Amino acid sequence: MIFSDLALSRRLERAEASSNAAFVETRARVQPESGAEWIDVAGVWAMYDGADSPLTQTFGLGLFEPVTAAGLARIEEFFQGKGAPVFHEVSPMADPALLPLLAGRGYRPVELTSVMYRPIREELPAARPRSAELRVRRAGPEEWQLWAETATQGWSETPELADVMYELSAIIARRPGGLCFLAELGGRAIATGVLILHEGIALLGGASTIPDGRRQGAQSALLESRLQYAAEEGCDLAMMCALPGSGSQRNAERQGFRIAYTRIKWQLSGAAPGR
Numbered sequence: 001m002i003f004s005d006l007a008l009s010r011r012l013e014r015a016e017a018s019s020n021a022a023f024v025e026t027r028a029r030v031q032p033e034s035g036a037e038w039i040d041v042a043g044v045w046a047m048y049d050g051a052d053s054p055l056t057q058t059f060g061l062g063l064f065e066p067v068t069a070a071g072l073a074r075i076e077e078f079f080q081g082k083g084a085p086v087f088h089e090v091s092p093m094a095d096p097a098l099l100p101l102l103a104g105r106g107y108r109p110v111e112l113t114s115v116m117y118r119p120i121r122e123e124l125p126a127a128r129p130r131s132a133e134l135r136v137r138r139a140g141p142e143e144w145q146l147w148a149e150t151a152t153q154g155w156s157e158t159p160e161l162a163d164v165m166y167e168l169s170a171i172i173a174r175r176p177g178g179l180c181f182l183a184e185l186g187g188r189a190i191a192t193g194v195l196i197l198h199e200g201i202a203l204l205g206g207a208s209t210i211p212d213g214r215r216q217g218a219q220s221a222l223l224e225s226r227l228q229y230a231a232e233e234g235c236d237l238a239m240m241c242a243l244p245g246s247g248s249q250r251n252a253e254r255q256g257f258r259i260a261y262t263r264i265k266w267q268l269s270g271a272a273p274g275r
Contacts, residue, residue, distance in 0.1 A: 130217030154208030
């Protein structure tokens with residue numbers, strides 16, 4: 001039996017932090033002018049990927065070591081020195097002393113995230129019928145542009161996000177350790193998915209399907225392929241994150257994922273005390 005406890009939260013949060021650190025390092029390599037970097041402050045991984053990037057925040061606050069005002073000040077200086085807002089994604093398993101500390105420094109909650117998991121070797125629910133022409137394969141390193149373009153097409157119904165999604169997808173596709181998968185229908189790429197492995201955790205992300213490729217079973221096929229790969233690599237748990245109550249969460253629950261906990265994102269309002 002797997003319990004939603006501190007040990008599980010540490011595994012899941014560190015897996016996601018490791019994935020994002022690799023993304024930030026890739027950004028720094030391919031776009032050195034971005035100033036992307038990350039630091040470790042008493043077990044808290046603080047990521048800077050640009051002032052407007054969703055990756056610019058911390059992971060693991062209060063999970064691995066007690067949080068102090070001095071530690072928070074060091075993290076705040078890191079972000080503010082780069083002209084970025086200060087965000088912390090906080091697990092409910094974190095040190096309880098963290099909440100009054102955040103409130104006292106002027107933080108406010110701004111977002112919730114469902115952190116979900118499932119045992120990898122647990123049988124998947126029966127899949128919907130799918131086309132015999134549907135195939136899933138790993139994309140080669142030289143296919144990063146195909147993967148990124150396909151992932152971006154999945155967001156084509158939101159044109160204002162197209163440029164941002166292509167830029168993010170292009171970094172994801174070139175991230176070391178990231179395993180990019182393509183679903184093809186009749187030889188045409190219609191959907192994408194990413195798999196990141198970290199100390200027995202298989203982090204699933206990058207799910208995107210082009211509009212005219214939907215309802216073909218592409219994402220369920222991508223999930224099966226990635227879980228099988230992760231099992232062969234010795235992973236025992238898969239994880240993914242979603243907006244509470246969203247279609248993504250419902251789809252994950254249909255595939256046997258359970259909610260481990262709901263994470264809160266905190267934002268620093270104005271300047272930190274003493275600044």
